Amino acid sequence: VLVDTAPGSYEMDYAKLEEALTERTKVIIPVDIGGVMCDYERIFEIVERKRGCFSPANEVQEAFGRIVILEDAAHAFGAERGGKRCGETADFTSFSFHAVKNFTTAEGGALTWRDIPGMDNEWIYRQFMLLSLHGQDKDALAKTKPGAWEYDIVMTGYKCNMTDIMAGIGLAQMERYAGMLKRRRELLDVYEAALGGLPVELLSHDG
Structure with a gap:
């Protein structure tokens, strides 16, 4: 089930999200855009309100006892919202290291998850x-x-395994990623200053 974005926003319409949830819903996959994380605090509040209609279908779902939140963070590696880093907010978080991403290993990605009560990591x-x-x-x-x-x-x-060479590229970038993000922010400021007075809709990169 797809949930459209809210008017004037690149985030999902959270009111429509709540309306879309049923007993068949097992997971919500919010998509972070342009380095901006979705409002996971609000999403978890919605999930808690809908806990009563959740119907688990396997032992992992039973351990959660509610709808699972799987963050699509392909565009948000290194992002923060509300004092929390991307990767520590949702139940599961998927990252993409494709060639066009801020952090790249040419191909590949990573997956993180929070501790699940009753489940062995x-x-x-x-x-x-x-x-x-x-x-x-x-x-x-x-x-x-x-x-x-x-x-x-x-x-x-x-077949989703990453090669050692790709992992090596990623490890090298990790050491300088903070500087890379700083430089991207500087370039973004230049673009925003140049385009700010034109009839162009700019994508907000601030969460």
Whole structure:
């Protein structure tokens, strides 16, 4: 179910979001745009009000006891809102490191999550690893160990694993990312000053 943006905003219409939630709703995926995080405090308030109509379908949903919030933070790596950093607000947060993003490894991404009462973080991590590597029960590093070349396909998965080279690019950028964001802010100020008096709608980058 798609929820449209609010008039004059790039964020979803939160009133329409609440109207769209039913007992079939399992997850909400808000999309952060232009380095601005959505209003997760408001989203969680809506979810709490709708807790009574939530119908879990698996053990993870039962552990939450409510609709899950999965933040699409492809455009918000390093962003903050209300004193909280992107990646520590929603239940799960997905990041993109595609070539056109502020922080890039050419391809790939990352996923973070908050502690879930009653759920083991190692088990959650294991599920993501299985999904990202064709359902194989051993990653490339594990296969290099003596006598460990055999592996099983334990589930249907995808191919989302990042190469070591890509990870190296990301680690190098992490060391200078604060400076990169500062420089982007300086360039943004130049554009806003030049275009401010023209009939052009500027995207706000301040949350």
